[in-house]
Amino acid sequence: xxxxxxxxxxxxxxxxxxxxxxxxxxxxxxxxxxxxxxxxxxxxxxxxxxxxxxxxxxxxxxxxxxxxxxxxxxxxxxxxxxxxxxxxxxxxxxxxxxxxxxxxxxxxxxxxxxxxxxxxxxxxxxxxxxxxxxxxxxxxxxxxxxxxxxxxxxxxxxxxxxxxxxxxxxxxxxxxxxxxxxxxxxxxxxxxxxxxxxxxxxxxxxxxxxxxxxxxxxxxxxxxxxxxxxxxxx
Amino acid sequence: xxxxxxxxxxxxxxxxxxxxxxxxxxxxxxxxxxxxxxxxxxxxxxxxxxxxxxxxxxxxxxxxxxxxxxxxxxxxxxxxxxxxxxxxxxxxxxxxxxxxxxxxxxxxxxxxxxxxxxxxxxxxxxxxxxxxxxxxxxxxxxxxxxxxxxxxxxxxxxxxxxxxxxxxxxxxxxxxxxxxxxxxxxxxxxxxxxxxxxxxxxxxxxxxxxxxxxxxxxxxxxxxxxxxxxxxxxxxxxxxxxxxxxxxxxxxxxxxxxxxxxxxxxxx
Numbered sequence: 001x002x003x004x005x006x007x008x009x010x011x012x013x014x015x016x017x018x019x020x021x022x023x024x025x026x027x028x029x030x031x032x033x034x035x036x037x038x039x040x041x042x043x044x045x046x047x048x049x050x051x052x053x054x055x056x057x058x059x060x061x062x063x064x065x066x067x068x069x070x071x072x073x074x075x076x077x078x079x080x081x082x083x084x085x086x087x088x089x090x091x092x093x094x095x096x097x098x099x100x101x102x103x104x105x106x107x108x109x110x111x112x113x114x115x116x117x118x119x120x121x122x123x124x125x126x127x128x129x130x131x132x133x134x135x136x137x138x139x140x141x142x143x144x145x146x147x148x149x150x151x152x153x154x155x156x157x158x159x160x161x162x163x164x165x166x167x168x169x170x171x172x173x174x175x176x177x178x179x180x181x182x183x184x185x186x187x188x189x190x191x192x193x194x195x196x197x198x199x200x201x202x203x204x205x206x207x208x209x210x211x212x213x214x215x216x217x218x219x220x221x222x223x224x225x226x227x228x229x230x231x232x233x234x
Numbered sequence: 235x236x237x238x239x240x241x242x243x244x245x246x247x248x249x250x251x252x253x254x255x256x257x258x259x260x261x262x263x264x265x266x267x268x269x270x271x272x273x274x275x276x277x278x279x280x281x282x283x284x285x286x287x288x289x290x291x292x293x294x295x296x297x298x299x300x301x302x303x304x305x306x307x308x309x310x311x312x313x314x315x316x317x318x319x320x321x322x323x324x325x326x327x328x329x330x331x332x333x334x335x336x337x338x339x340x341x342x343x344x345x346x347x348x349x350x351x352x353x354x355x356x357x358x359x360x361x362x363x364x365x366x367x368x369x370x371x372x373x374x375x376x377x378x379x380x381x382x383x384x385x386x387x388x389x390x391x392x393x394x395x396x397x398x399x400x401x402x403x404x405x406x407x408x409x410x411x412x413x414x415x416x417x418x419x420x421x422x423x424x425x426x427x428x429x430x431x432x433x434x435x436x437x438x439x440x441x442x443x444x445x446x447x448x449x450x451x452x453x454x455x456x457x458x459x460x461x462x463x464x465x466x467x468x469x470x471x472x473x474x475x476x477x478x479x480x481x482x483x484x485x486x487x488x489x490x491x492x493x494x495x496x497x498x499x500x501x502x
């Protein structure tokens with residue numbers, strides 16, 4: 001059974017169609033790149049899966065169920081914004097995650113925080129935006145979830161941290177879990193992706209494995225993306 | 235999960251409310267001390283200081299109450315309608331639990347403000363032996379109510395408490411509902427929240443006026459006659475009417491808020 005399934009999924013905002021009759025199935029054990037230019041519907045799709053938006057038409061299923069508190073328990077969501085309370089210390093945020101998520105591995109989170117030299121008693125408000133993003137990613141990846149939704153996880157961090165994040169995603173790989181990564185930085189994530197979904201104006205322009213793209217088209221995902229979403233003719 | 239949500243809600247709000255409570259109580263003690271000093275030494279400095287302290291104390295009493303209301307509104311908006319909402323609405327908890335955690339903790343602070351302000355006033359005006367007669371006064375008050383008015387004093391207290399609790403929940407929802415509606419729009423979220431606050435207030439006033447007009451006959455036929463023959467029955471009816479009214483308004487606002495957060499959530 002797919003861990004994420006979209007059937008005829010449509011979302012409109014005040015008459016503007018963000019997602020247009022999407023059919024998609026993601027199986028467990030896959031790392032999927034959700035790729036597309038700005039406004040293509042990537043964040044909308046992720047928000048629908050996280051239950052932050054309601055579909056206008058069609059349905060989205062997580063592990064066979066509509067988004068609900070029950071699906072939130074098996075879904076680890078990393079928003080593109082800093083969603084943590086700024087007044088909290090890192091340890092308090094860890095307590096918070098321990099309290100609400102049964103699958104949260106505190107020891108793993110503490111080990112990753114130590115690797116990135118983030119002090120546990122530091123208040124979030126005192127951190128740089130990049131450090132907050134790292135904390136948020138560590139929290140999301142320290143859960144033993146069935147589905148990880150990572151919205152722009154490497155957008156605001158330096159290239160060295162980018163490598164660390166990709167390593168973290170790979171090292172937390174679980175054959176029963178799927179990871180969906182939404183990003184513009186295709187060249188950086190391509191190495192860890194199993195398959196890609198190209199979104200264009202709310203529709204799926206391509207859904208294929210990275211291997212097939214490389215073998216059949218003789219191009220990297222990054223090259224293909226640049227061709228598909230070319231902004232001007234030379 | 236409701237308990238855990240309330241724990242974090244208390245932690246987030248307590249870090250602001252508790253220092254205010256401490257300040258209010260300290261000002262109560264200082265006011266009492268300065269009044270004692272003024273009673274013994276009449277100098278311009280001590281009197282001016284005393285006046286200043288009394289002013290600061292009254293400001294703290296009112297400020298604590300006002301702040302608890304402001305905090306109730308701001309906390310709802312910031313924790314659920316801004317970036318923090320991305321975490322709160324993806325927790326494995328229902329929207330009902332999110333709402334009740336906010337409502338119950340806000341009620342708790344309202345009650346705490348009443349208790350702390352009462353205690354602070356008591357500290358500020360304390361005289362030796364002032365409280366000696368208090369237990370006797372409460373006992374005789376209940377006894378007299380039972381004897382002279384043939385009513386159960388405890389029942390009155392329970393009805394009053396019911397009205398108080400339901401009114402507090404409804405008061406919170408009077409802010410929660412417009413904020414949740416205003417934030418369902420793509421832009422001008424704060425402005426629209428204010429607009430919907432006034433829209434809801436206006437609708438409520440119109441409904442209340444019509445409600446009074448329609449119930450005038452009931453008041454004339456049932457409450458007024460019983461007011462003359464049995465004031466206690468009239469008082470019970472009044473309490474229950476207010477309770478019923480608050481309950482209906484509160485339920486409508488709760489369902490509206492829940493619907494907007496569950497079905498029309500639109501975080502930026």
